[in-house]
Amino acid sequence: MAIFTIKDIKKTFTNGEVKEEVLKGINLTLHEGEITALVGASGSGKSTLLTLAAGLQPASGGQVLFEGENMTEMNAEQIRKIRAGKFGFVFQFAHLVPFLTVEEQLLLMFNASETTLKKHEQTKEINRILKLVEMDHRKRAYPPSLSGGEKQRVALARAIIHQPSVLFADEPTASLDSKRSRDVMRLIRELTRTLNITTLMVTHDEDMLSYADHIVKMSDGLVLKE
Numbered sequence: 001m002a003i004f005t006i007k008d009i010k011k012t013f014t015n016g017e018v019k020e021e022v023l024k025g026i027n028l029t030l031h032e033g034e035i036t037a038l039v040g041a042s043g044s045g046k047s048t049l050l051t052l053a054a055g056l057q058p059a060s061g062g063q064v065l066f067e068g069e070n071m072t073e074m075n076a077e078q079i080r081k082i083r084a085g086k087f088g089f090v091f092q093f094a095h096l097v098p099f100l101t102v103e104e105q106l107l108l109m110f111n112a113s114e115t116t117l118k119k120h121e122q123t124k125e126i127n128r129i130l131k132l133v134e135m136d137h138r139k140r141a142y143p144p145s146l147s148g149g150e151k152q153r154v155a156l157a158r159a160i161i162h163q164p165s166v167l168f169a170d171e172p173t174a175s176l177d178s179k180r181s182r183d184v185m186r187l188i189r190e191l192t193r194t195l196n197i198t199t200l201m202v203t204h205d206e207d208m209l210s211y212a213d214h215i216v217k218m219s220d221g222l223v224l225k226e
């Protein structure tokens with residue numbers, strides 16, 4: 001089933017007198033429970049496309065349909081609600097709060113997502129997700145004592161703790177060595193399957209493409225090959 005349909009999406013940035021058309025009419029469909037990898041040269045528009053799909057910035061033209069609803073016609077509050085409740089994010093760096101334990105990072109995310117779960121249910125869910133990412137033994141640890149791969153696994157747990165339907169991952173393995181990159185990608189694939197999450201991922205790393213169901217190649221603001 002199509003969860004995201006991106007239709008003729010365009011993005012132009014204006015810098016003084018200069019206009020740069022960064023996305024020139026992109027069409028893309030994301031299917032439920034699948035991983036789509038965006039690849040292409042630096043500056044081809046991959047991250048911009050990801051942020052538009054995630055409602056982090058407005059498009060200059062075209063439509064983004066999420067679960068059939070046109071996000072490009074929604075107001076900021078409607079988009080914020082979808083983002084908080086239905087989307088999860090991971091980036092190149094884990095961006096964990098250094099003075100919060102692993103468990104507290106996830107509790108914070110529950111608050112941000114305006115969960116209706118009671119405190120004891122949140123604790124139960126945190127334990128379940130930390131087991132899934134194999135970090136339950138470090139739930140009282142602080143980020144500075146974790147390795148890069150462990151931090152990224154916590155970031156992944158934080159991204160999915162509120163049971164989002166879509167995971168946006170921008171270069172999730174770029175700060176990791178090849179073994180840890182594979183571990184994180186294996187985990188993303190496993191979570192995508194077990195929790196039926198749809199993943200849109202930007203990557204430069206060709207080795208990670210074997211974990212994707214679809215590879216979308218971008219060049220100069222257009223999709224070259226899907």
Ligand SMILES: Nc1ncnc2c1ncn2[C@@H]1O[C@H](COP(=O)(O)OP(=O)(O)OP(=O)(O)O)[C@@H](O)[C@H]1O
Pocket residue numbers: 013014015020022040041042043044045046047048049202
């Ligand atoms: N907020 C912005 N204002 C102006 N120009 C921007 C902005 N964001 C991105 N751009 C420009 O849009 C183009 C595409 O950027 P984008 O980050 O989407 O590419 P990318 O394919 O993800 O690149 P990379 O692989 O290097 O991360 C670049 O030329 C960039 O400078």
